[in-house]
Amino acid sequence: MKRKNSVLSFAGVVFCLLLLLLFNKTFDSYKMRIFNLCAIYITLGLSLNLVNGFTGLFSLGHAGFMAVGAYTCALLTLSPANKEMNFFLQPILPFLANTEWPFFPALLVSGLCAAIIGFLIAAPVLRLKDDYLAIATLGFSEIIRVIFTNTQRLTNGALGLKGLPNYTNVWWSWGVAALTIVFMIRLMRGSYGKALKSIREDEIAAEAMGIDVFRHKVISFTISSFFAGIGGALLGHLLGTIDPLMFRFLLTFNILLIVVLGGIGSITGTVIAAIVVTVLMEVLRVLDSSIDFGLFVMKGIPGLRMVIFSALLMAVILFYQRGLMGTNEFSWDSLGKRLRRIKKRGPK
Amino acid sequence: MSIQIFFQHLANAISLGSLYALIAIGYTMVYGILRLINFAHGDIFMIGAYFTFYLVTMFLMPWGVAFIVAAGLTCMFGIAVERVAYRPLRDYPRISVMISAIGASFFIENLAIVIFGGRPKAFPVPDIFGKVIHLGTVSIVSVTFIIPIITLIFLFILLFIINKTKTGMAMRAVSTDYEAARLMAIDVNKIISITFGIGSFLAAVGGIMWGLKYPQLLPLMGLMPGLKCFIAAVVGGIGNIKGAVLGGFILGLSEIMIIAFLPSLTGYRDAFAFILLIIILLVRPSGLLGQSQMEKV
Numbered sequence: 001m002k003r004k005n006s007v008l009s010f011a012g013v014v015f016c017l018l019l020l021l022l023f024n025k026t027f028d029s030y031k032m033r034i035f036n037l038c039a040i041y042i043t044l045g046l047s048l049n050l051v052n053g054f055t056g057l058f059s060l061g062h063a064g065f066m067a068v069g070a071y072t073c074a075l076l077t078l079s080p081a082n083k084e085m086n087f088f089l090q091p092i093l094p095f096l097a098n099t100e101w102p103f104f105p106a107l108l109v110s111g112l113c114a115a116i117i118g119f120l121i122a123a124p125v126l127r128l129k130d131d132y133l134a135i136a137t138l139g140f141s142e143i144i145r146v147i148f149t150n151t152q153r154l155t156n157g158a159l160g161l162k163g164l165p166n167y168t169n170v171w172w173s174w175g176v177a178a179l180t181i182v183f184m185i186r187l188m189r190g191s192y193g194k195a196l197k198s199i200r201e202d203e204i205a206a207e208a209m210g211i212d213v214f215r216h217k218v219i220s221f222t223i224s225s226f227f228a229g230i231g232g233a234l235l236g237h238l239l240g241t242i243d244p245l246m247f248r249f250l251l252t253f254n255i256l257l258i259v260v261l262g263g264i265g266s267i268t269g270t271v272i273a274a275i276v277v278t279v280l281m282e283v284l285r286v287l288d289s290s291i292d293f294g295l296f297v298m299k300g301i302p303g304l305r306m307v308i309f310s311a312l313l314m315a316v317i318l319f320y321q322r323g324l325m326g327t328n329e330f331s332w333d334s335l336g337k338r339l340r341r342i343k344k345r346g347p348k
Numbered sequence: 349m350s351i352q353i354f355f356q357h358l359a360n361a362i363s364l365g366s367l368y369a370l371i372a373i374g375y376t377m378v379y380g381i382l383r384l385i386n387f388a389h390g391d392i393f394m395i396g397a398y399f400t401f402y403l404v405t406m407f408l409m410p411w412g413v414a415f416i417v418a419a420g421l422t423c424m425f426g427i428a429v430e431r432v433a434y435r436p437l438r439d440y441p442r443i444s445v446m447i448s449a450i451g452a453s454f455f456i457e458n459l460a461i462v463i464f465g466g467r468p469k470a471f472p473v474p475d476i477f478g479k480v481i482h483l484g485t486v487s488i489v490s491v492t493f494i495i496p497i498i499t500l501i502f503l504f505i506l507l508f509i510i511n512k513t514k515t516g517m518a519m520r521a522v523s524t525d526y527e528a529a530r531l532m533a534i535d536v537n538k539i540i541s542i543t544f545g546i547g548s549f550l551a552a553v554g555g556i557m558w559g560l561k562y563p564q565l566l567p568l569m570g571l572m573p574g575l576k577c578f579i580a581a582v583v584g585g586i587g588n589i590k591g592a593v594l595g596g597f598i599l600g601l602s603e604i605m606i607i608a609f610l611p612s613l614t615g616y617r618d619a620f621a622f623i624l625l626i627i628i629l630l631v632r633p634s635g636l637l638g639q640s641q642m643e644k645v
Contacts, residue, residue: 058443124630130442131385135578136629139622142575146619249571253454260447303461310455317448318436 005332024170032170033238034282039173040234041274043180045258046267047227052256053265053327054188055220056200057126058134060252062228064141065114067148067247069229070236072110074161075154076101077237082163089159090152103167107233114229115222117144122221126214138249149244160243161236168238176234180227184267187223196220200265254281257313262324269325277309284308352485357608363492363561365600366499370554371577372584372592373506374547380523380587381543383442387449388429389551390574391456394567396422396552397471397559398464404472411474419552426548427541429456435537453574460567468566471559491560502553503593506546510589519543523587572618579625585638594636599624 023035044062051059078086080098091097101109125136148155155161187193195216198206207213236242258277262269284305316323328334371393378386399418403409409417433452437445477491510516521529522539530536558573559565580599584591599621607614628635 052443056443058446124626128629128633131383131446132582132629132633134446135385135575135582136626138575139579139625143619143622146616150615253450256447256450264443301462303458303466306458307455307462310451310458313451314433314448314455317444317451318433321440321444 008332020170020174034278036168036170036173036238037235038275038278039170039177040168040231040238041255041258041278042177042271043227043234044231044255045262045270045274046180046184047224047231048252048255049259049262049265049267049270050184050187050196050227051220051224052259053263053270054193054200055196055217056203057217057221058130059137059221059224060134060249060256061121061137061141062255063247063249063251064137064144065118065225065228066232066235066251067141067144067242067244068117069110069114069232070242070247071148071155071161072113072229073106073233074164074236074242075099076106076109077103077165077167078161078163079165086156086159086161086163087153089157092156093153096154103165103172103237107172107230110233111226111230114232115226118225118228119218119222121225122218126217126221138252141247141249141252145244145247148247155244158244160241160246162241164237164240164242166237166240168234173234173238176230181267181271188267192216192219197265254309257309260313260323261316263322263326263328265327266323266325266329268328268330269323272324281305281309354608355486356488357604359486359488359492361601361604362597363495363600364604365597366496367554367558367561367596368573368577368580368600369593369596370499370502370550370557371573372580372596373503373589374551375578376581376584376586376589376592377519377543377547379581381519381526381540382434382445384434384445385449385578386544386547387446387453387574388433388456389547390570390572390577391453391460392422392426392429392548392570393551393555393558393573394460394565394570395425395456396548396555397565397569398460398469399552400556400559401469401471401565411472415556418556419549422552422555423545423549426544426551429548430541430544435540457567457571464565464567466567468564471563471565473560473563477560489561491557495557495561498553498557502550503589506550506589509546515539515542576621579621582625582635583628585635588635588637591635591637 023032027035044066048059048062051057075083075096076099079100083092083097086092121137121140125133125140128136149158151157188197195206195211198209198211199213199216203213232247254277258273259270261277262271262273287304287308288302371389374389374392375386378384378389396418399421400414403414403418404411407414429452433448434445437448473491477489477494479490480487481490481493508516510519518529518534518539519542521532521534522536526536529539554573555570558569576599577596580595581592582595583598584593584595586592602624603617603620606620607617613620
């Protein structure tokens with residue numbers, strides 16, 4: 001049974017790789033961007049789910065960590081000439097003026113920077129609970145955004161950074177997403193994952209069982225901010241431009257939507273929801289522009305797309321709390337069981 | 349800084365503080381009863397201002413009537429939000445209710461963008477509120493004086509309702525112990541609706557006065573004041589009405605005064621409230637006037 005499963009998993013991975021190759025060949029640049037965005041949202045969704053879903057801490061500060069990651073990576077990879085062009089109001093700080101790193105180390109450092117900030121914030125914030133925690137993390141992410149808007153010589157302030165090299169391609173975005181998925185699965189199967197889940201279920205009981213609750217919370221928060229930073233960096237290099245307004249609460253809301261829709265506390269659910277939400281966001285753009293039905297033209301209503309998304313979040317939380325997967329995970333055994341059940345029922 | 353300019357800043361700070369106080373009361377009342385951050389409260393505030401705008405410009409109501417009707421409509425709107433978004437989740441974990449609140453807030457904002465349009469609208473300011481009053485060398489717009497007065501009036505009415513009427517007693521009972529209040533035959537759902545109604549009414553009053561003071565309406569105008577007023581409620585001690593007023597004044601005063609005395613920090617104005625929040629949560633999590641609660645197993 002176990003061998004069969006690993007063969008199946010291997011086949012699945014090969015299939016996914018072939019699919020990536022195929023999409024890489026056939027998609028035009030617009031579809032390619034959406035495809036990459038899916039992968040980035042998988043990374044971001046998983047990192048938020050680690051804190052909100054598995055550890056049971058309600059954090060709303062994701063956009064802040066993404067901003068840290070995106071800015072770090074951008075400042076490290078931009079060429080000196082490009083920096084001079086960007087910083088025309090005030091010159092950039094001298095120690096950053098001549099750095100031009102390759103993508104990989106810059107990506108790692110941006111993740112680490114976000115993790116360090118996350119670690120520093122975790123120490124005071126994680127003493128709080130529930131809604132206080134939510135509002136405090138939201139506060140920190142706003143503070144980060146305001147600081148980035150005002151440090152003209154470090155981040156170019158409200159003007160943002162333009163002309164980021166487009167490093168993010170299928171291999172980077174989906175590679176990072178795959179690594180994140182594998183990491184999360186390994187983490188959740190190990191003792192740390194079990195400890196995190198027990199904290200989610202009952203903090204006091206977990207403490208009584210000898211789990212160092214605070215330490216585990218800090219670890220979970222730091223790892224989450226690490227991946228958020230990397231996701232932010234990838235996003236910056238996909239879009240080619242970043243500015244502080246990008247990292248408003250709305251961004252956190254999108255990721256929260258993915259986590260809730262997929263099932264709070266399910267890796268599989270987050271992956272599926274990330275793809276569904278990202279694709280839907282693009283497909284529903286149709287609503288914002290006019291649709292020609294031949295007989296009559298339905299006038300598009302700009303902004304209706306976001307109304308639908310917020311209504312979707314409300315509907316899921318009001319009527320279908322489990323989301324797509326609840327806390328379940330995908331496995332070959334459960335899939336086989338389900339298939340057999342369908343076969344037994346037979347065609348009607 | 350000359351003394352005239354200082355007084356001008358002070359007057360501004362007091363009126364901003366009283367606006368914050370009015371909105372913070374709504375947060376604190378809802379939190380006191382439901383233990384829920386009503387994320388949609390800032391948007392109810394926005395809706396109140398827009399209702400007034402449409403009543404005056406489209407239905408051509410005189411402003412006095414429009415203010416009252418708009419506040420009434422907003423009050424019903426707040427009750428409706430509670431019915432749809434919070435009541436079905438009464439017995440669910442707090443996190444679910446909070447996600448629902450965030451969803452409701454975004455839904456209202458986006459709906460407002462679709463219905464009202466994203467372009468800013470000019471709030472119709474009646475002449476009495478725009479008059480410039482000269483006191484010696486200090487000149488102040490009359491609305492700056494009117495706002496704190498109206499806030500005080502509503503504060504006294506509210507305190508009267510809560511401390512002297514039967515409904516107020518029921519509200520206090522529900523906020524002290526939800527289950528016990530239900531056992532004492534208090535219609536908890538009705539009380540919660542009334543609480544949301546009062547909170548939304550005050551938010552609408554705040555929204556109208558905000559419009560009189562800063563006459564530009566935007567669908568997202570409730571976002572920042574909403575968050576800041578929640579912070580004001582936390583600073584004063586959440587669940588405590590006097591605390592919310594105190595917190596609102598502290599926040600308004602310090603925001604204006606910091607900019608007045610240290611103009612180089614102007615860009616950090618929006619971050620200040622959050623810094624205050626984090627300091628308060630670390631030093632005195634129950635707020636200035638709040639009582640600390642032990643966690644029960």
